[in-house]
Amino acid sequence: MTIPLSNDLLPRLRENLAAVRGRIADAARRSGRDPADVHLVAVVKSLHIGLLPLLLAEGVRDLGESRVQQLIRRAAVLARMQSPPSNKLAESSPPAPCTPPPLAALPPVSNPPPESAQPLMTGAFAPRWHMIGHLQRNKVADLLKHCTRIHAVDSERLAREIDQRAAQANLPDVDVWIEVNISGEAAKHGIRPSELDALLTVAVSLPHLRLRGLMTMAPFSEDPESARPHFANLRRLRDDVVRRGVVPGSFRELSMGMSGDYEVAVSEGATHVRVGTALGLGLPHATDAP
Numbered sequence: 001m002t003i004p005l006s007n008d009l010l011p012r013l014r015e016n017l018a019a020v021r022g023r024i025a026d027a028a029r030r031s032g033r034d035p036a037d038v039h040l041v042a043v044v045k046s047l048h049i050g051l052l053p054l055l056l057a058e059g060v061r062d063l064g065e066s067r068v069q070q071l072i073r074r075a076a077v078l079a080r081m082q083s084p085p086s087n088k089l090a091e092s093s094p095p096a097p098c099t100p101p102p103l104a105a106l107p108p109v110s111n112p113p114p115e116s117a118q119p120l121m122t123g124a125f126a127p128r129w130h131m132i133g134h135l136q137r138n139k140v141a142d143l144l145k146h147c148t149r150i151h152a153v154d155s156e157r158l159a160r161e162i163d164q165r166a167a168q169a170n171l172p173d174v175d176v177w178i179e180v181n182i183s184g185e186a187a188k189h190g191i192r193p194s195e196l197d198a199l200l201t202v203a204v205s206l207p208h209l210r211l212r213g214l215m216t217m218a219p220f221s222e223d224p225e226s227a228r229p230h231f232a233n234l235r236r237l238r239d240d241v242v243r244r245g246v247v248p249g250s251f252r253e254l255s256m257g258m259s260g261d262y263e264v265a266v267s268e269g270a271t272h273v274r275v276g277t278a279l280g281l282g283l284p285h286a287t288d289a290p
Helices: 009-030 049-057 068-080 137-143 156-168 193-203 224-243 262-267
Strands: 039-043 062-065 128-131 149-153 174-179 209-215 253-255 272-275
Touching: 009 039, 009 049, 009 262, 049 068, 062 068, 068 128, 068 137, 137 156, 149 156, 156 174, 156 193, 156 209, 174 193, 193 209, 193 224, 209 224, 224 253, 224 262, 253 272, 262 272
Parallel strands: 039 062, 039 272, 062 128, 128 149, 149 174, 174 209, 209 253
Antiparallel strands: none
16 A cells, blocks of 8 residues: 655655754763764655655765665666656755655655666766675675665675675775674574684675675663663674774774764764664655565
8 A cells, every 4th residue: 555645744754854963962972073074864664655765855965775685676666757847945944955756746656767767866866775684695686786885794705705796897986884792692693702803804805895884783671871881892893804904994884873862972072873663753754575
């Protein structure tokens, strides 16, 4: 069933986005950091696809998905959307980087636009897709057609597969973050901290990988402060491998923090926070999620 959308959702989306951005900025300033050094990756797996152009129009270009097939499907639909911008949506609101197309003009996921449609998602509208979930090697080739930012590299075999497939596709470097199971939870993906040196030693030798940094997920808790030691440990781990010369000094990024704990993550040095639930409050959920 397709959820009808209306332009009335834009103020709510802007309200949610402003709240998240404001909390990121406040957390950065409290810890003596520049808010511009923290990047918001909007996790859109639960958002109706008709809302994604509005996020892009509000300057959120970094979109995250945790499932390969949903990322591919949504990237294809989003790339084919066409509709002229509407100035009406911005008349009563502060200026945005660009003006979104009206929601009424957006096709439902169940009825995507024809292949012949001219792409709208270029320039300021173009998304930067991030794969933030567990990635199987047999899905790498399909993923790289749409996404070259991978936050969950957790094995030498996966790193080599990404490098090989990128070479075959003549792609520029693929940005990768090494996923570390910093909490040691059995149910979580990621390498153990003791395995990091070995994986990094291989990864730095692969010519089509651009090593950006580390990624982790803290254990779920109602108390955001319970995540602090895990985020602090990831930061120390990054500092250690850089100090010892395992990786170059450009290996600085930390992808950590989600809707429940991203402020704590920022205070502990996060450069990328992956936020979904806080952006989707009061907004239609996806109709194309598995």
